[in-house]
Amino acid sequence: MAEVSRIFHSTLIPTFSTLPHLTLNSPRSQFQPRRSTIHCSISTTGDATRIAISWGCDVDSLENAAALQKWLSESGLPPQKMAIERVEVGERGLVALKNIRKGEKLLFVPPSLFITADSEWSCPEAGDVLKQNSVPDWPLLATYLISEASLMKSSRWSNYISALPQQPYSLLYWTRAELDRYLEASQIRERAVERVNNVTGTYNDLRLRIFTKYPDLFPEEVFNMETFKWSFGILFSRLVRLPSMEGRVALVPWADMLNHSCEVETFLDYDKSSQGVVFTTDRPYQPGEQVFISYGKKSNGELLLSYGFVPREGTNPRDSVELLLSVNKSDKCYKEKMEALRKHRLSASQCFPLQITGWPLELMAYAYLAVSPPSMSRQFDEMAAAASSKTTSKKDIKYPEIEEEALQFILDTCESSLLKYTRFLQESGSMDLDMTSPKQLNRKLFLKQLAVDLCTSERRILFRSQYILRRRLRDIRSGELRALRLFGGLKKLFK
Ligand SMILES: C[S@@+](CC[C@H](N)C(=O)[O-])C[C@H]1O[C@@H](n2cnc3c(N)ncnc32)[C@H](O)[C@@H]1O
Incomplete structure (x- = not known):
């Protein structure tokens, strides 16, 4: 189609x-x-x-x-x-x-x-x-x-x-x-x-x-x-x-x-x-x-959206959920970041698709830009270019010094989105369907079921992303801890 x-x-x-x-x-x-x-x-x-x-x-x-x-x-x-x-x-x-x-x-x-x-x-x-x-x-x-x-x-x-x-x-x-x-x-x-x-x-x-x-x-x-x-x-x-x-x-x-x-x-x-x-x-x-x-x-x-149906949960390998990332208005470099984003036809809030298998490199680039400190202002353009799907610039950029903040930023966004899904799915059970006509009641039940199916499948992808992000953050943090311990041990040895 x-x-x-x-x-x-x-x-x-x-x-x-x-x-x-x-x-x-x-x-x-x-x-x-x-x-x-x-x-x-x-x-x-x-x-x-x-x-x-x-x-x-x-x-x-x-x-x-x-x-x-x-x-x-x-x-x-x-x-x-x-x-x-x-x-x-x-x-x-x-x-x-x-x-x-x-x-x-x-x-x-x-x-x-x-x-x-x-x-x-x-x-x-x-x-x-x-x-x-x-x-x-x-x-x-x-x-x-x-x-x-x-x-x-x-x-x-x-x-x-x-x-x-x-x-x-x-x-x-x-x-x-x-x-x-x-x-x-x-x-x-x-x-x-x-x-x-x-x-x-x-x-x-x-x-x-x-x-x-x-x-x-x-x-x-x-x-x-x-x-x-x-x-x-x-x-x-x-x-x-x-x-x-x-x-x-x-x-x-x-x-x-x-x-x-x-x-x-x-x-x-x-x-x-x-x-x-x-x-x-x-x-x-x-x-x-x-x-x-x-x-x-x-x-x-x-x-x-186009065909009015939702496939059975877990049967669509192309399924994805849109995650909305935003640059904080109180960011010290908000103006400079916005300039870089606009140059690459992006905006202060941007949606990226999460899949059960992972997320696009553009999302990580956007997250780097969102969390980067003023000292990295010279990299803003490179980050915005990599965040845009319209440019052919190098996408696989890495900034180890802010990787933890960037991942935490994606995790926070993912978790606040998860809260919305969980609230909707909990409330959907007791949703008021005070319909007078049976035809209307059937219609409402039908729409609600479609929404529940969609939200269940999108939430499943968010849960998976949350799991991957938490694990990566744990690895980074435990790696840092090991490095600190090693550093402490070396200091003692020299003393
Ligand atoms: C191109 S038409 C297919 C023929 C349609 N079933 C009919 O009877 O006219 C597309 C519509 O078929 C239905 N449809 C197609 N694939 C479906 C699926 N996997 N599950 C549920 N409904 C589906 C949807 O209502 C969709 O809008």
């Missing part, structure tokens, strides 16, 4: 916020939109009038999946060795119908069945407006999906859209209060808030610059925050980056029914020889077994 956070951050907001203003005076007269009916039902919940999205289906619906399967085979998908079935991991997934060998190529979805930024719009005028305004791929695809979904049966993608989840498992559907409450201990909370803000900002930009100027093409009943939340949720959890197509992103029906396994190494790509999206199995499968791919080397937090 696509490296969403990278794509999102590098192309979405910056490019879009520099969009030129539309110059057409009378957009309505320019285009005669084909869209006449709006297929969105309006429901009133509480005092706010909201649009209930009637696209897609329940996350585990097999009926719509069967219609999708039939439409795909009629539209050029070759016969498959797998079928969509209800599965234990991921609700619906692709299951082997026959014996599948290790090293076998599967799928062969032709480009005519992909949705990309170049796909034809059922309402071409809407697509033209977005393209004239150089809207980047992600917002363009999000708008495309809504436009096609609202046309229902008149869209060629109607069978595909009907089989998409009506509410993808996405952190975009968590309220701010839920993010604050359930993800309080984890840095993933900040990433989720940032992502929600990016989606909201993107929608507002589109609305301001385009939708309000072409209300016939983009009526608010259809193109609104609710529908954008849905389409971005679909993109985050299903869009694929295809390395062999210069990294283009695409929605690939059928291929996007494959679930992720942390144990699998194989991923989707375009195969030039067969001219379709394929993947090569890295293990054999027997009939009835679920077939998996890898969505990328992602931590549990990143999987929750």
Whole structure:
């Protein structure tokens, strides 16, 4: 699956916020939109009038999946060795119908069945407006999906859209209060808030610059925050980056029914020889077994952020937890340290990933900088350069004179983070779930369970780091003690 956070951050907001203003005076007269009916039902919940999205289906619906399967085979998908079935991991997934060998190529979805930024719009005028305004791929695809979904049966993608989840498992559907409450201990909370803000900002930009100027093409009943939340949720959890197509992103029906396994190494790509999206199995499968791919080397937090699930504890070798290190404002050299950090595009607080196997050299370099005394000011630049993942400078720097302070600094940060996790996990047992409706109660229980799973896996890595740090500090200190004893013995001898 696509490296969403990278794509999102590098192309979405910056490019879009520099969009030129539309110059057409009378957009309505320019285009005669084909869209006449709006297929969105309006429901009133509480005092706010909201649009209930009637696209897609329940996350585990097999009926719509069967219609999708039939439409795909009629539209050029070759016969498959797998079928969509209800599965234990991921609700619906692709299951082997026959014996599948290790090293076998599967799928062969032709480009005519992909949705990309170049796909034809059922309402071409809407697509033209977005393209004239150089809207980047992600917002363009999000708008495309809504436009096609609202046309229902008149869209060629109607069978595909009907089989998409009506509410993808996405952190975009968590309220701010839920993010604050359930993800309080984890840095993933900040990433989720940032992502929600990016989606909201993107929608507002589109609305301001385009939708309000072409209300016939983009009526608010259809193109609104609710529908954008849905389409971005679909993109985050299903869009694929295809390395062999210069990294283009695409929605690939059928291929996007494959679930992720942390144990699998194989991923989707375009195969030039067969001219379709394929993947090569890295293990054999027997009939009835679920077939998996890898969505990328992602931590549990990143999987929750984009795909809305957390793998079972201890099963993700790529799991990591973000540790936030900060330079103390009362540091005598705060100004000089900040200058060095800024020069290397770092800030006073910086996150570094801890893994069960250790931590990056950049983290140690940052810790050296944070604890170094004024007498080491000439090394600040070298430390900041080594702390930046963007520079190619030497990373493995060592300052034995401040190693103990640097390790103690990381340990203190690790332990204060551990306290937050432990408090959350203790309190989660007695968390107030005073819900009146059973549906709401189920939702809250579900979110809480995801948060508990995430925090348990992140805390496990922090415990391991704490153990390693304590042991290293003990070794340093006992080494120093031995040296002192030796020194004392020598002094006595000379006396
Ligand atoms: C690309 S879709 C895969 C097909 C999806 N299961 C469906 O029925 O539409 C990605 C979504 O599948 C689910 N999923 C994938 N791998 C999973 C896993 N290992 N555990 C739990 N859910 C998973 C998540 O809901 C995720 O957002």
